[in-house]
Amino acid sequence: MHMSFWWDYKLTDYLFRGLSSHSIAGLVGMCLSVASMSFAFEFLRYLQAKQRQKELILRSEQLKTICPTETSTLLDGTQAPPGVTITPMHRTFLFVSEIGLWFSLQNLGYILMLSVMLYNGWLFISAVVGGGLGYFVFGQMFMKINLQNCQIIRDTWCMQKCGEPENLPGSKDGESTPALEAVPGTSTTVLNCHEVAASVHAECHPQN
Template sequence: MPHSQHMDHKMNGSATPTPDPHAHHHTTASLEHMHDGGMMDMTFHFGYKKVPLLFSGLIINSAREMAGAFVAIFLLAMFYEGLKIARENLLRKSQVSIRYNSMPVPGPNGTVLMEMHKTVGQQMVSFPHLFQTVLHIVQVVVSYFLMLIFMTYNGYLCIAVAAGAGTGYFLFSWKKAVVLDITEHCH
């Protein structure tokens, strides 16, 4: 029924509203994705046939393809963790200006302590900042890809994301230096 006729029924006080047949289709299609004429699983499952992967033409149809996708996703998740650590290291190395400010603060028993504040910055229009911006974009895109892969609810792919992220963190994050500033009040 056309939208204008549907509205006429509502305005004329019709006791039984006539539903728009297109409304159900749009609602259903937006809540659950369709693939190959069937509904996409919205619960965790462990299949390897007709598993969509990020793009419409990328469908996993065999155990061999699932194994390949598992390895690729595992490596992508490891790359993501490594990229996060690499960006932190680059940021530490590319810090251009360091400024120290001190100010007196009351201490115990009427003493005066000097509190030091360190301000670190870099120039906005510089190669290091531009490079960090590009790396940030790559990191965001990879993180959304991993999220969308996890949202397939395929158990194998979810395990690949989690195992890759855990392995990447284990391999890259142990070198991350923990620097404590003794003048900082909150740890």
């Protein structure tokens, strides 16, 4: 096995036994495949951020109805409408989409890693060029979505008035918000403010 970069066009057993290149045209095809996978990796990262934004928006609407803003409560003098629930269909769709994107990213990342570990210089350059092109196309949108996600968290969570423990029944010592019960007439449970905040806090503070 080569432990330093080599530049030959002959490539034997690329990832799978029998998948080999013995011509320049074959190597070009493999390089295009690696570049495409590297480009697709950046695209999947962008899709994953978009998927997280959909969940944040859904939870944002839920939290706004559970915890109305102090300004709207004082001006209107009305009670907040019933909380927006996350139905089982929404949960299933979000879960399947999240798992599917995670699975695709993980496997594609491992394939790219194994391709680069062959130490073929042409494959390495293809991976770098494909990833760079993908970042050029999707990088700005990816960062913009992440900033929007943080804005959703700040506007939804930090600006909400979730009630005071001495005024709301069911609160425990040391908690600013009591746990919310299931909404009558629905089969789903509305998350309390702490649970929603904990789930969306990781968007701006990833544990890497």
